[in-house]
Amino acid sequence: MEQVIANGLYLGAQYALIALGLTLIFALMNVLNFAHGQMYVLGGFVTYAIYGQLKLPFVVALLCSGVTLAIIGALMEKLLFRTVIRRSKREESTMLLAAATAFFLDAVMLLLFGEKQRGVPKIISGVFVSERVILPYDRILVGVIAILMIAAFMLFMQYSKPGRAMRALAQDRVAAQLMGVKVERYSMIGFALGAMLAGVVGGLLVSITGVNSGIGGPISIKAFLMVMIGGAGVVGGAIAGGFILGMMESVGLTVLREYGDITYLVIFALLMIFLSIRPHGLMGKPWG
């Protein structure tokens, strides 16, 4: 059982980190970013190219993943989403734009990086073995980094000027604008930050799970699941959703294995029941 809990906690930490960027963008701009998974994948490929191919240090690769995705996120917000939000009165326009961006990024990555699964050398070798738990050191390291990044992100949102501005935007866009918050600027920063988070997680996890150009869609779906559980647009909700999903997966795959692949069936069934009782998820929307 200890192994199952350790697996769940590790999965939860990485899931929470994946969901953070998605929920941030939703909170700030009411945009369901269907391209979040593709951003994660692109971050993974950047790390693969720099760490795996060019043999530069992993930290440098991770930074490059973050910066690349931040730039792409900022450009997407400025050139695409801002324009569509300004011109369209229908909310689904941004959803369609996000879906189109996802397909576009999928196609570009397939062309640039090919169809194969890519992996990089382990960042740290060895396995921690005790009587009850076996965990490779690289997973422990990634789990710790994920938790540190979540903490740093929350502190940034809580205490920094941009963080406060973004929280204000998420709470009430018009009121924030009236109070002098530069809406366009902080929307762009928020989108870039969300994209950067996706890129950094992609880069971080490429050392454990590798990356391939087709996994963007499934990653996005999983991120949406976590956000739905925790409450769309709520940072704490995304974190809670990530850990809940990670633990449910880990426990389900062990306890229900005798019955075939019904773990996700059970998770989806529970989610439907849960959402019918609490449609806004655990923590509602937005920052609360």
Place this chain on the structure above:
Amino acid sequence: MGSEMINRRSTLKSLALGAVSFLAIAAGGAFSAQAENKELKIGFVGVTSGPAAAWGTSNVRSMQTRADWLNEMGGVKIGEDTYNVTIVTFDDQKDPKRAIAGMEKMAQEGIHYVVGPNVDDGAAAVRPVAESKGIIYFPYAFPKALYAPPASNAVLGMVANYQSGPAIYKYLKENKGVKKVAFIAANESDPLSQRDSGVAAAKELGLEVVAEKDTYQNDTRDFTPVLTPIVQLKPDLLVLSGVAPANAPLLIRAARELGYEGLISAETAQDATVLQEGAGELANGFISVGGASTPEIRTPVMEEFIDRYTKKFGEYNDESNTKVYALEYIIETLKANPKAIDDVEEFKKTVDTFSAPNPYAKDSTLKYVGTTSFGQKRQLSVPMVVTEFKDGQFQTLFVGEVD
């Protein structure tokens, strides 16, 4: 000064006209050389995007590489005519509905020979279209109903797991002392059917199957939770039924990191680079059906194919060791019976007696097989090369043959 300018301008004009004329003549010449050859369109309907893109992409790239090579050599002579080969592709996105649309498109283009689809449901879905429109298709899918009478238009493009599995288990039982086997498969039709036939084959050999219901989502990125309970059962052999090349290194790595020390095998072709990058030395000892070609059995033609593929697409895919065969069979069968070029009934007549030298493997012939499994010859004979992965390379364990 003025006349100098005029002269220079006239000279430039003359040069430009000359260059244009030369290009026009050269292009015309090239065109007329091309125009001498007729066009033979061969279709592909399969998955070239999404998580399973690797399966179809290796098909398409193999076909394009070989077609370019043949065209470069002047085309292929079928009967009295010489043809340039054109590959027409359609990405079905692993969606049976799109696969049907793709096969309809091939029919509209007058194509009679189509490679693909890559998965069971797609291959089953296109059957009515292929049979009604006179198309022979070469799926990489294993349902026997596609190849056994009354079906007659599908030709299996590779060795099926129910053919390779028993051979592998028997070898491992006799040579490695395997007694307990655990199976794990993705929760999709192909891997599940492969798992079921693998379980049946293992039981028939008298092996104890300790896990036969464990599955995972194909988009799983972390296999530790899935494998934790299986590793605790301590099987001698862990079979990754129908595992996609993208998932194999992740499963191997997770199992080894959980302390699993037994053997791991798969009945699907894998890619050495992907295994090395994803699992490194943890993949050493992994047994798979190694893509119908290892350095020991390769001919110079295969070496050149790999070289051309790598130059064209930047990186070779070991799955293409198998995927290279379909186009070769189509062309060689048409050469053997030119009437089949637009009459698939003639093609069906030819498969029973067809035989040609195998350009890609030593001591091997191209022939249609499948009588034992399907009751008729509806399978390409490709070498069944069972390999063991070691330090970034596949090493041959044994070479078998279907039928």
